[in-house]
Amino acid sequence: MKNLSTRYFGKAWLAATFLFLYMPLVFMVVFSFNSTRQDAEFTGFSLRWYEALTRDTKIVDGFWLSVQVATASGVASAVLATFAAFVLVRYRRFSGRTLFSGMVNAPLVMPEVVIGLSLLLLMVGIQNAFGWPQRGMLTIVLGHTLLGMAYGMVVVQSRLLEMDRAIEEAAMDLGAKPYQVFFLITMPNIMQAIFAAYLLAFTLSFDDVVIAEFLSGPGVNTLPQVIFGYARRGINPTIYAAATLLIASVTLVVIGYSVWVARQTRKREREMAAAVRAEMVALQPH
Amino acid sequence: MALTFAMPGKRFVIGVPYTWLVVFFMLPFLILAYISFVDMGNDISPFKPIWDSETGLLHLKYENYYTIFQSGEGGLFQTLYIEAYLRSLWYALCTAVLCLLIGYPFSYFIARSAPSVRPALLMMVMLPFWTSFLLRVYAWKGILADQGVVNQMLMALGLTAEPIQMLYTDVSMLVGMTYVYLPFMVLPLYANLVKMDFRLLEAAYDLGASPFKAFWLVTVPLSKAGIIAGFMLVFIPCVGEFVIPSLLGGPENIMIGRVVWDEMFTSNNWPRASALAVVMIGLIVVPLAVYYHFSGDAAEPRA
DSSP states (O other): OOOHHHHHHHHHHHHHHHHHHHHHHHHHHHHHTBSSSOSSSOOOBOOHHHHHHHHOHHHHHHHHHHHHHHHHHHHHHHHHHHHHHHHHHHOOOOTTHHHHHHHHHHHHHSOHHHHHHHHHHHHHHHHHHHSOOOSSHHHHHHHHHHHHHHHHHHHHHHHHHHSOTHHHHHHHHTTOOHHHHIIIIIHHHHHHHHHHHHHHHHHHHHHOOHHHHHHOOTTOOOHHHHHHHHHTTOOOHHHHHHHHHHHHHHHHHHHHHHHHHHHHHHHHHHHHHHHHHHHHHHHSOO | OGGGGGHHHHHHHHHHHHHHHIIIIIHHHHHHHHHTTSOBOOSSSSBOOSEETTTTEEOOOOHHHHHHHBOSSSOBTOSHHHHHHHHHHHHHHHHHHHHHHHHHHHHHHHHHSOTTTHHHHHHHHHHHHHSOHHHHHHHHHHHSSTTSHHHHHHHHTTSOSSOOOOTTSHHHHHHHHHHHHHHHHHHHHHHHHTTSOTHHHHHHHHTTOOHHHHIIIIIHHHTHHHHHHHHHHHHHHHHTOOHHHHHHOOGGGOOHHHHHHHHHHTSOOHHHHHHHHHHHHHHHHHHHHHHHHHHHHHHSOOO
16 A cells, blocks of 8 residues: 555655754764854865864863763673663562662663752762762762663663573583673673673763763863853854764764674574584484 | 572672662662751851751751742742743653654654665664764754854745744754654654554555554554653653753743752752752652553563
């Protein structure tokens, strides 16, 4: 029942929506190469905003701080997400399970403003009691880890749920201790998901401005905080240049990652096929 | 089971994430709730202790909540805070509806496209989502400005002689929010629609239903779960949105997230900021509870 007009309409709708989704990205890429400080008319090609970007110490410092914060909270999130997912999938019964699963999932729906405010109150309380830590990089990492763990847990959990438990049981039957089972069998099997959780937490952290605004101290500004400050003041093509570099690198990472996943899947399929063939050969009567 | 060997191990594996969540998630909320019930402090400390050490009395203050709902001169529910809450809910509702109107046909056509192109189309939905949210919102500021690309196009086409003010109005707010949250609507809808058996539609056609009637009576009811999930995924984060009103909204478009921020850092009124945040949690929890009530039976099998 596909007539021509609905097919036409479908294509047009897809195209229009993709146009909507990509317009801001195209806009920033185009005007990052503009020769004047305006974003209404393209007056000529220049690289001056990229040059300005390298000289902007606030952006450069913010970038390095964000890389450190995102790396640290990405690793912490991936580790904690693996713990939490393992607990939720494997330990069906323990006291406080309902509270636990509620606490893991809650950051997904809590407004960032509420998370930021309540963590700030905690940090102030801890600092008043112990004189440490000062608000700064560490407190931002802790805040981002709370968020990253919740999102990462969803990723690792779905992988753990679909994993074949028979190989773990086989390892246990062969005398492996629980921690050996985890590190030698379970972890290699879910490594792709743990890495995806790390990437997701890294991106969330690298992108977050609200929690960082609440938890950072004087003189500590992540890249989103610097950009947020500039953005509220008006047109600044330096930001477009930063955006263009970011868009380029994210595109490369995402494409690289999907190629890697596709290749891994194919490799595994090939190995499986080879193993099956070898077995068939071995079983053949001579 | 073999895992019963590992009792100390099990305790450790549960203990690590549990402790972390209690310290960094539950404790902060208890502190938030606590501060929402105390008085503002003097110059040195931002809030007073709830326990008066001199008289030994407990000072539970409801004023922070009271001022949210009733102001001195205005009547009940006539405060700036209530206005900000209602505005936040209204923007969240409009955004969710707009996302549904754009996202439903979009997801439907992706789900009905050839299986070989679907992963690429989905990747194209996700790609902007992975680049900075802040930067994408900022770009709209330039696009929607009075001298921006959209106004220039409208004027070139002769649709308007004067630039239309779109930035810092409801238009820029809703464009920005719909733009940011559209993928949250598309992904659950797609996941739902792609599993649909399109032979059911053909059966409806064979039985004489018009395309519209078949869509309305077959496709829509079958995708109800995806619609509800997408609606919640857009609505809930929208209520607490902070960045979009800061960049694309004017003084008229202040949402509750911004009000909490201003109470905290401009007025330095920690107890009121906390009370506002507690009420905000309530606003989020109610629709969530309704959602789980209707979808909970199927969503998570009881352990």
